[in-house]
Amino acid sequence: MLQTLRSKILFYLLLIAMIAILLVSFFIQYGFGQSFKSYLDRNRDKKIERVVVEIEKDYKKNGHFSSSAVLGLLHDNAMTDQLYFQLYDRYGVLQMDSSKIRGMLNSFGLTEPEPKGEKWHSKSYTLKVDNTMVGKLVAIYPEGLIDDEYTFIQTIQLYILAAVCLTIVLAILFSMIFSKKLTSGLKKLSFAANELQQHNLDIRIPLSGLPTEVKQIAISFNNLAESLAKEEMLRKQFTGDLAHELRTPLATLRSQIEAFQDGIWEPTPQRLQTSHEELMRLVRLVNELEKLLAAENPQIKLEKIELEAGSVLEALWEMFLPLFTEKGVELQMEELPQEELFEADKDRLIQILSNILNNALKYTPKGKRVTISVSTEKEDYVGFVIQDEGLGMSEEDLPFIFERFYRGDKSRDRKTGGIGIGLSIVKALMDAHKGIIKVKSKLNKGTRITLWFPKNDEERVSHKQRVSPH
Template identity: 85%
Template sequence: MLQTLRSKILFYLVLISMIGILIVSFFIQYGFEESFNSYLDRNREKKIDRVITEIEKDYKKNGHFTTDPVSGLLHEHAMTDQLYFQLYDRFGQLQMDSSNIRGMLNSLGLTEPAPIGEEWHSRTYTIKVNNAIIGKLVALYPKGLIDDEYTFIQTIQLYIYAAVCLTIVLAIIFSMLFSKKLTFGLKKLSFAAGELQQHNLDIRIPLSGLPTEVKQIAISFNNLAESLAKEEMLRKQFTGDLAHELRTPLATLRSQIEAFQDGIWEPTPQRLQTSHEELMRLVRLVNELEKLLAAENPQIRLEKIELEAGSVLAALWEIFMPLFKEKGVGLYIEEPQQEEMFEADKDRLMQILSNVLNNALKYTPEGKNVTISVQTEMEGYVGFKIQDEGSGMNEDDIPHIFERFYRGDKSRDRKTGGVGIGLSIVKALMDAHKGVIKVKSRLNKGTSITLWFPQED
C-alpha cells in the first residue's frame, strides 16, 4: 500500500481535503445553529416586549388588567409560537394564563403531543406603570427548536451534508487527476531512463505539458542523452580513425618485413630508415594518447609558480621560430607594455601553448603569419592570444574542437596526420588551471584562440 508516488500523492491530497472539508462544514453548521438560535432568542424577546407594552398600555388606560386585547395577543403567541404567558398582579394573584391552551389543543388533536420529559424555559418580567410595580409576567417556552424551526434547521443541515459529500467526491476526482498529471512527467522520465539504460541514445522526453520543475529535469535528461549520443558517435569515430592511423603504418611495416623475410628486399639503411619512420609514427600516436589520459586525470597535480607573461612569449619565440621559418610562416610576438604576472604550472603552460601554436602552424599556409600577444581585458586573468591566418573553420565546429577525437574536416586532418586529441589535452589542462578558453574563427580567414589564466590561485 502507498508504494508508488502517485498513490502517496493521491492519499495525502484526499486526506488533507477531507480534513479541511470536515473542519469547514463543522464550523459552518455550528456557526449557523448558533446564529439561528440567537436570531430566535432576539425574535422571542421582541414578542415578549410587545406583550409587556400592550399590558402596560391597557393597564394605564383602564386602571386594571383586562382580557381584551391582551388576551387575544397571548392566545396568538400560544397558538403560533408555543410561547405561553402567565400574568400576575402585584399581590401574586393570577390574572391570565395562556399555558393551558396547549393541553386543549393536544386534546383536540390539533398539535403534536408534548414529548415525555420535555423541558421548559421560564423568564419573569416586572411590569411597571409610572414607575410603580403593577405585577409580573412569566414567559414559558419549550427548550430547543419547535415545528417549523426544527424543519428549517434540518433542511439546512441536509444541504450542508449534501455539499460535504459532493465536495469530497470532487476532491477525490480532482486529486486523482492532479496526481496523475503530476506523476505523468516522472513516468516519462522513468521510461526514458530505462530506454537510455538499454542504450537507446536517441530517446528524448517531450517537454510539452510538463510542470516547470519536471521540465527542468527533462531538459537536463535530454542534454545528458544528447551528450551521451555525441560521446558514442565520437567514440565510434575515434575507433575508426585510430584503426586507420594504426592500419597504415602497420600495413607498411608488415609488407616491408615480409619483403625482407622473402628475400625480395635487401635490408639497406634507407629501407630500414623507412620502417623506422613508420614505427615512430606509431610511437607518437601512443605518446599522444598517454598525454591525453594524463591531462584528463582528475588527480592531476599542478606545480604552480608565479610567471611573467613577457618571458613566456620569449621562450615560445626561441622554441618555435626555427619551425615557422622552415615552413615559411611568419611568427610575430607582441610584447606586453608592462609586466603581467600570473600563476601556472610552467611545464603544463608550455604544453598548452605549444599545442595551440603547433595547430596554428599546421593550418597556416606558407607566406601567412601567426601572431602571439598578451591580453589583459578580463579582470583577474592574463590571456595569451594566438591569431593565425590559416584556413579557419565553420562556426558549427567551434563548440566541438576541444572534444576528444573531434574532427570537423576529416580530409584536412588526414593530410596533417593528426588524430584530433591535441586540443583535448589543451582543454583538460586549462580546466586544471581553472582557466578560460575563447575561440573566434572565420572560414578561409583564420582563427584566434585566447587562453586566459587566473592571476591568483
C-alpha cells in the same frame, strides 16, 4: 497503497480538503444554530415583555385581571408561538391559564404530538402598578425549537449538507485533475529516463505545458541526453579512429616482418629503418594517448607560479625560430608595451603554446607568416594570440577541433597531419588552468587562436616568484 507520487498528492489534497470542508460546515452549522437560538430567545423575551406591559396597563385601567383583551393576547401567543402564561394575583390565586390550550389542541389533533421527554422552561415576572406588586406572570415555553422553527433549521442543515457534498465532489474532481497535471511532467521525465537507460539517446522531453520547476529539470535532462548522444558519437568515432591509427603501422610492420621471415626481403639497414619508423609511429601514438589521459585527469595538480607574459612570448619565439626558418615560414613577434603578470604552470604553459605553434607551422605554407602576440583586451585575463596565414578550417570543423583524432581534412597524411590528439591535450590543460580558448578561422586564409589565462587564481601558490621560462 500510496506508492506513487500522484496517489500521495491526491490523498493529501483530499485529506486537507475534507478537513477544511468538515470544519467549515461544522462552524457554519454551529454558528448558525447558536445565532438562530439567540434570535428566538430575544424575540420571545420581547413578546413576554409586551404581554407584561399590556397586563399592567389593563390592570391599571380596570383594577383587576378580567379584561378580555388580556385573555385574547395570552390565547394568541399560545396558538402561534407555543408561549403559554399563568397569571396570578397578589395573593397567589390563579386568574388566567393558557397552558391548558396545548392539551385541548392535542386532543383535537390540531398540533404535533408532544415529543416524549420534551423539556419545558418557565420564568416568572412580577407585575407592578405604581411601584406596587399586583400579581405574578409565569411564562412557559419549550426549551427546544417549535414546529416552524424546527422545519426552518432542518432546511438550512439540508442546504449545508448539499453544499458539503457538492464541495467534496468538486474537491475530488479538481484534486484528481491537479495531481494528474502536476505529475504528468514527472511521468514524462521518468519515461525519458528509462528510455535513456535503454540507450535511446534520441529521447527528448517536450517542454510545452510543463510547470516552470519541472521545465527546468526537463531542459537539464534534454541537455544531458544531447551531451550523452554527442559523447556516444565521439566514443564510436574515437574507437574507429584509434583502430585506424593502429591498423596502418601494425599492418606495415606485419607485412615487413613476414617478408623477413619468409626470406622475401633481406634485412638491409634501409628496410630495418622503415620498420623502425613504423614502430616509432606506434610509440608516438601511445605516448600522445598517455599525455592526453594525464591532461584529462581530474586530479591533475598544477605547479602554478607567477609568470610575465612578455618573457614567455620571447622564450617561445626563440625556441621555434630555427624551425620556422628551416621551413621558410616567417615567425613574427609583437612586443608587449608593458609588463603583464599572470599565474600558470610553466611546463604546462609551454606545452600548450608549443602544440598550437607546431600546428601553425605544419599548416602554413612556405613564404607565409605566423604572428605571436599578447592580448590584454579581456579583463582579469592575459591572452596569447597565435595567428597564421595557413590552410585554415571551415566553420563546420571548428566545434570539433578539440575532439580526439579529429581532423577536418580527412585526406591529410598521418605523418604530416599528426594523429589528432594535440589539440585535445591543449583543451584539457586549458580547462585545468580555468582558461578560455577562442578560435577564428577561414578556409585557405588562416587561423587565429587566443589562449586566455586568468591573472589571479583562487588556488594561488603560497609564495610568488618572478620566473622567466628560459
